[in-house]
Structure formats: C-alpha cells, structure tokens
Amino acid sequence: MSLEIKINTLIHEVMTKLSLNERDFIYYKNKVSYLCGLEPADNNTTELSKSIPELLDDIITLLVAEQKIEDIFDFKEILSAQIMDTFIPVPSVIETQFYQQYDRSPKAATDYFFNLSTVSNYIQSERIKNNIHYKTPTAYGDLDITINLSKPEKDPEEIKKLKKLEAAQQSKHYPKCMLCVENEGYAGRINYPARSNHRIVELNLNQEPWYFQYSPYAYYNEHAIILNKEHSPMIINKNTFIRLIEFVEQFPHYFIGSNADLPIVGGSMLTHDHYQAGRYKFAMDDAPSNYDFHLPQFANVSFDILKWPLSVIRLTSNNKDEIIAAATHILTQWQQYTDESIGLIAETDQPHNTITPIARFKDGNYELDLVLRNNRTTEQYPLGIFHPHQQHHHIKKENIGLIEVMGLAVLPARLKQDIQDIKAHLKNNALPYNPIHQEWVSTFDIKDEDIDQYVDRALGHKFAEILQDAGVFKHLDEFKRFLLQL
Structure with missing residues (x-):
C-alpha cells in the first residue's frame, strides 16, 4: 500500500475520531505529507480502516524502507508525534473546550480530554495492550x-548509535524533567521523549496553578x-x-x-x-x-x-x-x-x-x-x-x-x-x-x-x-x- 494512501487513511481516521471538519482535509494532507517528505498528489484514496497507532506504524515503516528517516526509535517517535500534533488544537483552545465541557459535567470534561489524548496517540494505547x-x-x-x-526496548545496535549521537549533542537542561510544563509541545531529542502531541490543562488547586495530563x-x-x-x-x-x-x-x-x-x-x-x-x-x-x-x-x-x-x-x-x-x-x-x-x-x-x-x-x-x-x-x-x-x-x-x-x-x-x-x-x-x-x-x-x-x-x-x-x-x-x- 502506498505511503499516500496510508496518510489519507490516517487523516480520515483522526478526523472521524475527533469530529474534525471535512473542509480541512486538504490542509491536513499537505501538512502531513510535508512532514513525511512526500510531494502530495491529487489522490484521496483510502484503505480499509485500521487503528491510529497501526496506521502511524505503517507510515513510519514505509518511511524507513524508503530511507526518508533513520531506523532509530527516538527519531521515529519524534516524527510520529509531529504528525499527530498536526490535528490537535493549541493548549489555550483545548483548555477552553475542556471548561466548556466542564460546565456540562466534570465527567464530560475528562471524557473530552481523555479522548483527545488517546486519538492524538499521546496515550500509547496500542503498546499498553x-x-x-x-x-x-x-x-x-x-x-x-x-x-x-x-x-519498547532498544536493541544493542541502536543503543550504540544513540550513545554516539548523544555524545555529539550538547548537554540539555530543558525541560528540567519529564513532568515540567515545558514538555507541552516539545519535539523531543535523543533519549528524551517526543512531546509534540502533548497537551496539559490548567487547574486551580489551593489557589495555585497545577496541570492535568494523562499518562502516556x-x-x-x-x-x-x-x-x-x-x-x-x-x-x-x-x-x-x-x-x-x-x-x-x-x-x-x-x-x-x-x-x-x-x-x-x-x-x-x-x-x-x-x-x-x-x-x-x-x-x-x-x-x-x-x-x-x-x-x-x-x-x-x-x-x-x-x-x-x-x-x-x-x-x-x-x-x-x-x-x-x-x-x-x-x-x-x-x-x-x-x-x-x-x-x-x-x-x-x-x-x-x-x-x-x-x-x-x-x-x-x-x-x-x-x-x-x-x-x-x-x-x-x-x-x-x-x-x-x-x-x-x-x-x-x-x-x-x-x-x-x-x-x-x-x-x-x-x-x-x-x-x-x-x-x-x-x-x-x-x-x-x-x-x-x-x-x-x-x-x-x-x-x-x-x-x-x-x-x-x-x-x-x-x-x-x-x-x-x-x-x-x-x-x-x-x-x-x-x-x-x-
């Protein structure tokens, strides 16, 4: 199955799960195609639907086979997160939606945010299985x-490659840890998880700002x-x-x-x-x-x-x-x-x-x-x-x-x-x-x-x-x- 058909299918699946407007299909297609190093064509064919994690894996596997991305776990994770980030609103919009749902009920708010975090593949539902x-x-x-x-565990050869790449990478202290608010939207790097598709919602607890997220x-x-x-x-x-x-x-x-x-x-x-x-x-x-x-x-x-x-x-x-x-x-x-x-x-x-x-x-x-x-x-x-x-x-x-x-x-x-x-x-x-x-x-x-x-x-x-x-x-x-x- 061609890369373009996989991308089309992914877009349709995400749009359905997040109730996105069909008007935006071309926009999403152009954005995801660019991230995948693909020149889009006027072809909107899709295949039989699969889960979003499966479709993402198929796309990344094709990109590795075509040598458009190196077969290194961290690099594949960074690209997967960037692809899914295409479909997700910015944090302020998500917070507005969350509290609009909260006005209906607290459960409606968490249902909304949990679904978004699952569909965006931030929650690694397929791996959790x-x-x-x-x-x-x-x-x-x-x-x-x-x-x-x-x-996922990294094989010894990949660990060797990563050590060399990490040695060449300047020491980073941003974000300070994996729970810091600065992780929201952070692209990731070698030996630090990709967070482009990560979103958090601000709460007020004891008159202080705290943040709500789901565990990946x-x-x-x-x-x-x-x-x-x-x-x-x-x-x-x-x-x-x-x-x-x-x-x-x-x-x-x-x-x-x-x-x-x-x-x-x-x-x-x-x-x-x-x-x-x-x-x-x-x-x-x-x-x-x-x-x-x-x-x-x-x-x-x-x-x-x-x-x-x-x-x-x-x-x-x-x-x-x-x-x-x-x-x-x-x-x-x-x-x-x-x-x-x-x-x-x-x-x-x-x-x-x-x-x-x-x-x-x-x-x-x-x-x-x-x-x-x-x-x-x-x-x-x-x-x-x-x-x-x-x-x-x-x-x-x-x-x-x-x-x-x-x-x-x-x-x-x-x-x-x-x-x-x-x-x-x-x-x-x-x-x-x-x-x-x-x-x-x-x-x-x-x-x-x-x-x-x-x-x-x-x-x-x-x-x-x-x-x-x-x-x-x-x-x-x-x-x-x-x-x-x-």
Missing part, C-alpha cells in the same frame, strides 16, 4: 497483577498525572491534603493520590511535585475496617484502621476543613513517632516517617486514606526495613509506590518469560526455568488444579506478601500504640 494484566483473589480482596511490557503509559483506566507548575520537590504536608480534597471536589468521579516524599517509600520522581489520579477501582477502595476509633477534637470525622497489608488509617467526613485538619494532625504525630520494639525510628540524621495519601469523594463524603510509611535501612535490610525483603527480590525489589499501595502490582518485564518457563517446567519437568525462582516454586502444592491459574494466583499471593513487608505495623496492638499519640 502488550501489558499482562489480571486480577487474583487474596485475603485482601482481588489484587491487580500487571507485568509492564508497554515501553497508563497502568489503569484514565491514569492521570496532576503536576505542579513549578519544578519543586515532592512534599507531603497540609497543602497536599487541601489539593487532594479540592481535586476530588472538582472531579468527584476520580480518585487522586500522592507518592510519599522520601526515597525508598516514594516514587521514581521525587524532584517534581505531582499526584496521580484516574477512574479506577482498586482493591484498597473496598478494604473493610479492622478497627474504628474516634478523636474528640475531630467530632465530624470517622477513623478506621483498614484490613490491608500496609498500615492505613481511613478518614471519612462531609466536612472538608475538618478532614484536612485531622489528616494534618495525624501526619504531624506520625512524623515524630518512634517504636523501637518494631524497628520504627522517626529520625536519625534525616527524617524517616511519611505518608502516602489517597483521596476520594463517595456518597457525599470526603475519604482520605493515610498510608503510614518509614524508609529506614539497616545492615539486615539495606534496601529498607519496610520494603520488599530479600526473599521476594526474585519477583520485585523496586519501591512500593502509590499505585502498588492501592493494590496494583507493577512487575518487571523479565517476569513474562520467567513465569512462562515456570509454567512449562511444571507441565514438563525436563524444561528449565530461571533458578532465582527455585525456592518459591518448591513451595507450590498443585493437586488437580490448572497449572497456569495456580501460578498466576501464586504470583498474586506473593505480591500480597511484598505489600505486607511494606506495612509498618504487622499487628493491631502495635497500631493501637500509635493511636495513643493522637
């Missing part, structure tokens, strides 16, 4: 297990990122709770949460303050109360310790100011709390106690989950006392961040082959598997069960154990000792 994702029943509800396969590699439905206009580090304080509560006021159909603000228990991006939001129900949402208590100074707030592998206090109230005050009080007390009998020390030469907070709006009430975290290390636990322990590192040794705290495992790509090999070994003992999993596999007790289902479920139970490692209080009486400080 490569992820393995299933639910598994555990003592804590149905946990989500994902093996992350969506980000989503882990759950409508995975959004809410980022500070300023490139300032992560911090959990009263202002955090104010912003989270104001966000769910403005978008009651979304949850929002923040990674903790300390290494080990925080996320991978501590240098730029941001939150994660979306429209998804995690197992943690339905976690029952294990113990309820009251604080007389916050009469309009109910408090529950959740039955959950990490240590969580759930606050519920219809009083916005009081739930923020109560959360701030718990944070302040937690930051100072030490219980050496369980290895919990609030401060050495640096602070160790912090919180991973999650906010929701349910049935007319604000809900705040405060997940108590501690990042101290010892000789026995060099990666963290309340972190996945050594016996679980064959599955995961990375940080337990916000998404996993809520019950969604983000497991490394290497596990896809490892798990397949374990299943094959269990079906045919002669087949080998990665020996790092030998101790785990030796615990399996498979009777008349389906082997694939058994191993998938075992992986889910392993994730629950990993989350238990991250819990600071292993027993309710330990948790109650902290409550005496409140």
Whole structure:
C-alpha cells in the first residue's frame, strides 16, 4: 500500500475520531505529507480502516524502507508525534473546550480530554495492550497483577548509535524533567521523549496553578498525572491534603493520590511535585475496617484502621476543613513517632516517617486514606526495613509506590518469560526455568488444579506478601500504640 494512501487513511481516521471538519482535509494532507517528505498528489484514496497507532506504524515503516528517516526509535517517535500534533488544537483552545465541557459535567470534561489524548496517540494505547494484566483473589480482596511490557526496548545496535549521537549533542537542561510544563509541545531529542502531541490543562488547586495530563503509559483506566507548575520537590504536608480534597471536589468521579516524599517509600520522581489520579477501582477502595476509633477534637470525622497489608488509617467526613485538619494532625504525630520494639525510628540524621495519601469523594463524603510509611535501612535490610525483603527480590525489589499501595502490582518485564518457563517446567519437568525462582516454586502444592491459574494466583499471593513487608505495623496492638499519640 502506498505511503499516500496510508496518510489519507490516517487523516480520515483522526478526523472521524475527533469530529474534525471535512473542509480541512486538504490542509491536513499537505501538512502531513510535508512532514513525511512526500510531494502530495491529487489522490484521496483510502484503505480499509485500521487503528491510529497501526496506521502511524505503517507510515513510519514505509518511511524507513524508503530511507526518508533513520531506523532509530527516538527519531521515529519524534516524527510520529509531529504528525499527530498536526490535528490537535493549541493548549489555550483545548483548555477552553475542556471548561466548556466542564460546565456540562466534570465527567464530560475528562471524557473530552481523555479522548483527545488517546486519538492524538499521546496515550500509547496500542503498546499498553502488550501489558499482562489480571486480577487474583487474596485475603485482601482481588489484587491487580500487571507485568509492564508497554515501553519498547532498544536493541544493542541502536543503543550504540544513540550513545554516539548523544555524545555529539550538547548537554540539555530543558525541560528540567519529564513532568515540567515545558514538555507541552516539545519535539523531543535523543533519549528524551517526543512531546509534540502533548497537551496539559490548567487547574486551580489551593489557589495555585497545577496541570492535568494523562499518562502516556497508563497502568489503569484514565491514569492521570496532576503536576505542579513549578519544578519543586515532592512534599507531603497540609497543602497536599487541601489539593487532594479540592481535586476530588472538582472531579468527584476520580480518585487522586500522592507518592510519599522520601526515597525508598516514594516514587521514581521525587524532584517534581505531582499526584496521580484516574477512574479506577482498586482493591484498597473496598478494604473493610479492622478497627474504628474516634478523636474528640475531630467530632465530624470517622477513623478506621483498614484490613490491608500496609498500615492505613481511613478518614471519612462531609466536612472538608475538618478532614484536612485531622489528616494534618495525624501526619504531624506520625512524623515524630518512634517504636523501637518494631524497628520504627522517626529520625536519625534525616527524617524517616511519611505518608502516602489517597483521596476520594463517595456518597457525599470526603475519604482520605493515610498510608503510614518509614524508609529506614539497616545492615539486615539495606534496601529498607519496610520494603520488599530479600526473599521476594526474585519477583520485585523496586519501591512500593502509590499505585502498588492501592493494590496494583507493577512487575518487571523479565517476569513474562520467567513465569512462562515456570509454567512449562511444571507441565514438563525436563524444561528449565530461571533458578532465582527455585525456592518459591518448591513451595507450590498443585493437586488437580490448572497449572497456569495456580501460578498466576501464586504470583498474586506473593505480591500480597511484598505489600505486607511494606506495612509498618504487622499487628493491631502495635497500631493501637500509635493511636495513643493522637
């Protein structure tokens, strides 16, 4: 199929999905043809429709075959983003549209922006389909297990080429990081993602400008990122709770949460303050109360310790100011709390106690989950006392961040082959598997069960154990000792 027909088909597909005016077809055709180094002809033939990511891949593959672009991932990504940017309005127009939709309903606004971010291929929907994702029943509800396969890996030859090209490229400090507002419309470069088709929407949270975008590699439905206009580090304080509560006021159909603000228990991006939001129900949402208590100074707030592998206090109230005050009080007390009998020390030469907070709006009430975290290390636990322990590192040794705290495992790509090999070994003992999993596999007790289902479920139970490692209080009486400080 010719390049021109592929371009025509892409344009028709985008115009349909974004309800663009047919009057603009020639304009789009000329713009995209130029980006592809093609002299347009008077030919408007199209082929049978495909998805937009598939059509883009076809176009880029033809351009590589015709040697119009080098077969280097970063260059292909830059051109793909530029092609899609052709169809997307400038940020101010998108913001106007967003708030016009918001006047109808908050959901109409997010539906509009989510569709735009998907059709523009900013959200990498086709690659996300490569992820393995299933639910598994555990003592804590149905946990989500994902093996992350969506980000393409570069082959060794391409990495060598990129190193040479990067060496020739002057050091760049713009944008400062991948969450900065300056990424909007940024073309990209070697080893820095293409963002020509990236758009953000300004929000007002706590009388400050924050920005709403979707994650290009989503882990759950409508995975959004809410980022500070300023490139300032992560911090959990009263202002955090104010912003989270104001966000769910403005978008009651979304949850929002923040990674903790300390290494080990925080996320991978501590240098730029941001939150994660979306429209998804995690197992943690339905976690029952294990113990309820009251604080007389916050009469309009109910408090529950959740039955959950990490240590969580759930606050519920219809009083916005009081739930923020109560959360701030718990944070302040937690930051100072030490219980050496369980290895919990609030401060050495640096602070160790912090919180991973999650906010929701349910049935007319604000809900705040405060997940108590501690990042101290010892000789026995060099990666963290309340972190996945050594016996679980064959599955995961990375940080337990916000998404996993809520019950969604983000497991490394290497596990896809490892798990397949374990299943094959269990079906045919002669087949080998990665020996790092030998101790785990030796615990399996498979009777008349389906082997694939058994191993998938075992992986889910392993994730629950990993989350238990991250819990600071292993027993309710330990948790109650902290409550005496409140």
